[in-house]
Amino acid sequence: EIVLTQSPGTLSLSPGERATLSCRASHSVSSSYLAWYQQKPGQAPRLLIYGTSNRASGIPVRFSGSGSGTDFTLTISRLEPEDFAVYYCQQYGTSFGQGTKLEIK
């Protein structure tokens, strides 16, 4: 069973800053099978990135994903007010990381 560990647990930044979120897997994950989701309070999660680096439909270009093997990263180049939320990574459509809360500093 692959365990995903996200860091940091909470990230405090200001609008306009760059955010870097990490997702580390206990065993190697093929890049085709790593996805990222955004969840805002009271809402269902929304797909952001699939296949490590492919933006889902309608996702702004400020969101990007990278990585390979056991280390994956979600980067938000310049934070907008609507980006403050919780972010989850997922592998092979099964287990999720525990989430990173991105909060306004």
Place this chain on the structure above:
Amino acid sequence: QVQLQESGPGLVKPSETLSLTCTVSGGSISTYYWTWIRQPPGKGLEWIGYMSYSGSTNYNPSLKSRVTISVDTSKNQVFLKLSSVTAADTAVYYCARSLTVGWLVTHVDVWGKGTTVTVSS
């Protein structure tokens, strides 16, 4: 565009079976995998399991002994049954559509709004 709507009892007694239905509209169940995910209050997402259009299933090992996912293609519905529930099963339950590459699931691309289930006597 495809929409998913979860439905079922909002309150289930301990030791009983939780039963939820996901109705798929705007698209066919065929050719996709269908996933259930839950989120306890204030906590993260937990994958419960998925079922393919052809009937194969994959369940979370921690829930496998209590979970059954099934589909009714004639009604475009997906079902979740979770037996012997306890308070720890209290959560928002999401139905979701999953995409695949070959026979491996890659990600969830469509989510339902979720339904809250409370386990309490």
